[in-house]
Amino acid sequence: MKLIPVVTAILVASFLYLLIIDRDRLQAIAQIEGATETGDQSEQTEARVAGVGVVAVRSTAQEVDDAVVLRGRTEAARQVEVRAETAGRVISEPLRKGAFVETGDLLCELDPGTREIELSETKARLSEAESRVPTAQATQAEAQARLREAEINLSNAKRLSQGGYQSETSVISAEAAMEAAAAQVQSAASGLVSAQAGIDAARAAVAAAEREIDKLSIRAPFDGLLETDTAELGLLMQTGAPCATIVQLDPIKLVGFVPEVDVDKIRLGARARGRLASGPPLAGEVRFVSRSADETTRTFRVEVVVPNADLVIRDGQTAEIMIETNGTQAHLLPQSALTLDDEGRLGVRLVEGDASGPVARFAPVALLRDTAQGVLVAGLEPEAAVIVVGQEYVTDGVRVSPNFREAAQ
Template sequence: MRLIPVLTALLVTAILYFVVVERDRLAAFAGNGASEEATDKVAEASTELTETPSDDAGLIRVVAMRSAASTIDSAVVLRGQTEADRQVEVRAETSGLVITEPLRRGSHVTAGQELCRLDVGTSTAVLAEAKARLLEAQARIPSAQATVAEAEARLEEAKINDNAARKLSEGGFASSTRVASTAASVRAAEASIQSATSGLESTQAGIESAQALVAAAEREVERLTMTAPFDGLLESRTAELGSLMQPGSLCGTVLRLDPIRIVGFVPETDISRVNEGSLAGARLTTGQEVTGQVTFVSRSADPQTRTFRVEVTVPNADLAIRDGQTAEIMISADGAAAHFLPQSSLTLNDEGTLGVRIVEDGGIVAFKAIELMRDGTDGIWVGGLPEKADVIVVGQEFVVEGVQVAPTYRELDQ
């Protein structure tokens, strides 16, 4: 039972001996182990440094993407608004009181439908008087024609008598006085014909004047009723019952919305790409998308904006599209080669030109101006680059043209 305390005492004594008496040898043994481990680590690090290439030392690292051009359907994109195909303000041409009930705003109307009617007043009386004058003038025609016929008969008789008197005078059977008398009768008959003809022409002029009065009176009666010039919608309520209208007073506004036009203005740099008959689409602010055709391209630029008016005609049978809505218009054009890049790769140079920085042979950075072709949620189509280009997508803001870089390449998920 006393063996354990004895062994414990011997172990403690041995430890104290090494710590106190053999202290230097123990420290040397521990130091050699640590030195060997440190030496191994230094050797491994040296080996790694030796194996790592030193060609990119001091170069700026960037991330680039190898991009190849693809042919896409190009489109001219512009903003515009919808316009009614036809719009007219129906106004009064004469004065009078409105005697019809007003039509409700937004009502459908057809061509020729009555919108407003005015009180006839004295218009019918004026028309009746004009027609009476016309009948009176027409009744004078037979009498004038008879007068002309009578004058012509007298002239014929006078000529016969004059001819007979001349022949008798040549044979010595009639005096010169009789010849002179018959000649005077001829001249008098000719004057009678001219007078009768003038009377007939005056009567005919009176008829034409009476006809003009009848036409004016009938036109005045027609102006009392205002009708829709074409099928459409009433944009405003028609004139109120009992209101006094003067020439130029508004009766109502009529719109035709089927088909409807979408109008935009194309800059002069793109106008050569837009042609009549081209397919076009539009996206309204409501999210509705419609398609149609280009039906008009202006030949004259707006003097203020230097843009050209373009109209796209779109079917609108359900009248869902309204006049004056904002729309984004896309007009199809010839296909073009373009690169699909992330929008974050775009940058500006010192002159403020939009473009991208690419990596050329030898890792040299170059700046290329680009043209925006089409954008989307996951990238953008651009033109103006070579068929193949290594576009810097990370780090382009930290390098300038002519600098050598160390690129790392990655692919873009399209």
């Protein structure tokens, strides 16, 4: 005897018994199942009415300093190659590179040769020229006295001639004597001018000889570090030959090139920060913004001056420069709150209310910069309810059930 037909017969008999004899019990079972299905449908409807659960923050915009970020390098405040202004043999011991020198320190000294003899000769010529002046002045005074005497004699001769006491020949002789005296005065005056010119020429020669001797001592034009050794002892230097290279590193400059779309944001005196590949962060201010663009890159040179008293910053290091610009309103949000819409735009999802309840809405934002506390974004209203958890599971117009938490400070 097979088992399956027996079980089937028992089930059919039980069903017929309930349907014909115990119908009330069958109806009760059907009512219980219907009630259970109705309860499940009600719970689903209530869930749909309540909306998708999300976590949001009420964020308030704050004033933050925007910044223009540049890639640049460090540059010495001043760098010069000191060269010889005259020829001569080096007679001073060399200074080694890396040494610190102050303004006026001796770098290279040259052999004077015959320059001191030439200076003595020019001074002697000056003394001789100066001695000629008193003689020329005395000659001029004597000539002026003779001219006055001739004028008096001429006046007397004219009066006597008019009274008939002296002939016309005497008057003519007096006039000739006066003209000769006047010529002597002019000659004496020329001699005095020539003597004075001789003094000026001698003084110029003395000054040139002294200047030539001053050129023998090559000195530091400013405080700085020697980038090269000074000229070696015994080296014969020609005019224009290098003696040493000096760099001034305090203060030091951070040099960057800003594109033309951002150049109007930078102002003189603006605060700036710098960051090197190694070393502590730097702080300074903008001292120069170029008025003409580079012909190749169409960018503008910007210089930031940074103190460097301990000389730890070197010339030519790579630097990241951040220059503060005018302040702007921004929200500080968790980086995880950022999302993308269907068009690939960066933004956040907000909680906004309508007649039927709160719904989600996408709002594009502009990312200003990243901080340790979160990201600073612009483009939102001063007050905004931003979804920080669950924004990826809702779209525009979807009803949400927000749970608000405290915003980051």
